[in-house]
Amino acid sequence: MTVYAAPGQPDSLVTFKSRYEHYIGGEWVPPVGGQYFENVTPITGKAFCEVARGTAADIDAALDAAHAAAPAWGQTSPAERAVILNKIADRMEQNLELIAVAETWDNGKAVRETLNADIPLAIDHFRYFAGAIRAQEGGLSQINEDMVAYHFHEPLGVVGQIIPWNFPILMATWKLAPALAAGNAIVLKPAEQTPASILVLFELIGDLLPAGVVNIVNGFGAEAGKPLATSPRIRKIAFTGETTTGRLIMQYASENIIPVTLELGGKSPNLFFEDVMAQDDAYFDKAKEGFTMFALNQGEVCTCPSRALIQESIAGAFLDAVVERTELITRGNPLDTDTMMGAQASNDQFEKIRSYLDIGKQEGAQVLTGGEVADLGGEFADGFYIQPTIFRGDNSMRIFQEEIFGPVVSATTFTDFDDAVRIANDTLYGLGAGVWSRSGNTAYRAGRAIQAGRVWVNNYHAYPAHAAFGGYKSSGIGRENHLMMLDHYQQTKNLLVSYRESADGFF
Ligand SMILES: NC(=O)C1=CN([C@@H]2O[C@H](COP(=O)(O)OP(=O)(O)OC[C@H]3O[C@@H](n4cnc5c(N)ncnc54)[C@H](OP(=O)(O)O)[C@@H]3O)[C@@H](O)[C@H]2O)C=CC1
Numbered sequence: 001m002t003v004y005a006a007p008g009q010p011d012s013l014v015t016f017k018s019r020y021e022h023y024i025g026g027e028w029v030p031p032v033g034g035q036y037f038e039n040v041t042p043i044t045g046k047a048f049c050e051v052a053r054g055t056a057a058d059i060d061a062a063l064d065a066a067h068a069a070a071p072a073w074g075q076t077s078p079a080e081r082a083v084i085l086n087k088i089a090d091r092m093e094q095n096l097e098l099i100a101v102a103e104t105w106d107n108g109k110a111v112r113e114t115l116n117a118d119i120p121l122a123i124d125h126f127r128y129f130a131g132a133i134r135a136q137e138g139g140l141s142q143i144n145e146d147m148v149a150y151h152f153h154e155p156l157g158v159v160g161q162i163i164p165w166n167f168p169i170l171m172a173t174w175k176l177a178p179a180l181a182a183g184n185a186i187v188l189k190p191a192e193q194t195p196a197s198i199l200v201l202f203e204l205i206g207d208l209l210p211a212g213v214v215n216i217v218n219g220f221g222a223e224a225g226k227p228l229a230t231s232p233r234i235r236k237i238a239f240t241g242e243t244t245t246g247r248l249i250m251q252y253a254s255e256n257i258i259p260v261t262l263e264l265g266g267k268s269p270n271l272f273f274e275d276v277m278a279q280d281d282a283y284f285d286k287a288k289e290g291f292t293m294f295a296l297n298q299g300e301v302c303t304c305p306s307r308a309l310i311q312e313s314i315a316g317a318f319l320d321a322v323v324e325r326t327e328l329i330t331r332g333n334p335l336d337t338d339t340m341m342g343a344q345a346s347n348d349q350f351e352k353i354r355s356y357l358d359i360g361k362q363e364g365a366q367v368l369t370g371g372e373v374a375d376l377g378g379e380f381a382d383g384f385y386i387q388p389t390i391f392r393g394d395n396s397m398r399i400f401q402e403e404i405f406g407p408v409v410s411a412t413t414f415t416d417f418d419d420a421v422r423i424a425n426d427t428l429y430g431l432g433a434g435v436w437s438r439s440g441n442t443a444y445r446a447g448r449a450i451q452a453g454r455v456w457v458n459n460y461h462a463y464p465a466h467a468a469f470g471g472y473k474s475s476g477i478g479r480e481n482h483l484m485m486l487d488h489y490q491q492t493k494n495l496l497v498s499y500r501e502s503a504d505g506f507f
């Protein structure tokens, strides 16, 4: 067990500055309007730094820097960009604990996760796209014996990226790594709730990139995000966040006819067929872990398995077993590596989840465990902690249909295969899903029938860089991770060349 010292305490790995500026053109730049906002750690509920509050003028300055950097960066070779991405990964790896502690302090999540998942996955992402861009090939079509169509990948130029607060560094990486690999310059706006860890990261890695290739403007959605997303000076906007905000981003983008990628909400079903059940067996233990994944990252994950669908014949015994497993989730200081669940990322999110705990009870759902805020006392008394909660109810309830984004799972039963698929697909969303069965046939058929971009079969919440990730229905547009993300950051140049030396057959 390790308990990392809190920033500001003796022996802490991280010292946050009391004030952070924007990162523009390779420099730390104060906001044009001179305004700052407070950044709170959800662990204690106290402010720990202030951050530049960006407006349209700061976005313009960042776009100037990005446009100045884009031509040279776009002409670097894939091998040169790959070297830089690998250096970023190496620098992050050398500072893994520091970055993990910074992320935990800013977001509230358990350091056990930032150390073992968020930051290692981010490092691997840079390495994956370093390799992917070198492996990418263009295309050639032979039109006839004298004519050839060459297809080249070209960078888009300057792109905008807007990210949320649930995985600040990992979500930044999911957007930065492919965009950089493809040769674009970037203006990125972090979420107002969690800007600090990304700024700490850029204090560490900023010198590895040419000035202006990545620019970070902090601030609020309406004040900094909208001027970025509406700017005619970007060639693409990438967004992760709420579905209603995603709809706005699409409207903004339509004005300038630029492409969008959107990672939006979810209400992911996790299906447990009756053959998962056993008294004492490694597979059943694995399935219970899969159920408990609703509490990963305090449930603040777009793919949170927030609807558990359990075959009626095993429901009683299965729910008893997962309640017992859920009650073993250790809570406490998020900087303690034994702690499994940390704090919700903000007071707003904490209050939103509390309201859904009330809604679930008012709708008549049965609370099998949890259902209340968690009072950790002491220095954590003002932090944002919620008990992991299992409701049992019906798929028509609001707690089954609306994104809670907290450590709350709503469980219901199904009778047979068709009923399971019907309930799974009875949602506006289509981002993730889980299927648990010892039968390969059942698992395969369910996986293909569920309308979701990612279906985990006999596992959950794994995010390898080379597996495509994205939504069906209202969960978004496009795929992140995987080679196919490069397509979203490149345009195709077709050179149609005639090698015939006469005008014969010109038309
Ligand atoms: N799919 C996912 O991964 C996520 C889903 N959510 C869902 O959304 C709910 C609300 O969270 P919230 O943070 O408000 O989500 P938002 O979608 O509003 O925020 C995501 C990002 O978009 C920015 N933003 C907000 N409004 C605009 C705008 N008009 N133009 C441009 N950028 C904008 C935000 O800035 P800022 O925060 O600085 O205002 C933030 O950087 C959560 O409870 C959860 O259900 C939230 C986060 C991630």
Ligand SMILES: CCCCCC/C=C/C(=O)O
Residues within 6 Å of the ligand: 117, 118, 121, 166, 167, 170, 240, 263, 300, 301, 302, 303, 461, 463
């Ligand atoms: C254990 C790592 C989890 C990564 C989850 C990625 C989620 C993205 C999102 O919420 O948009």
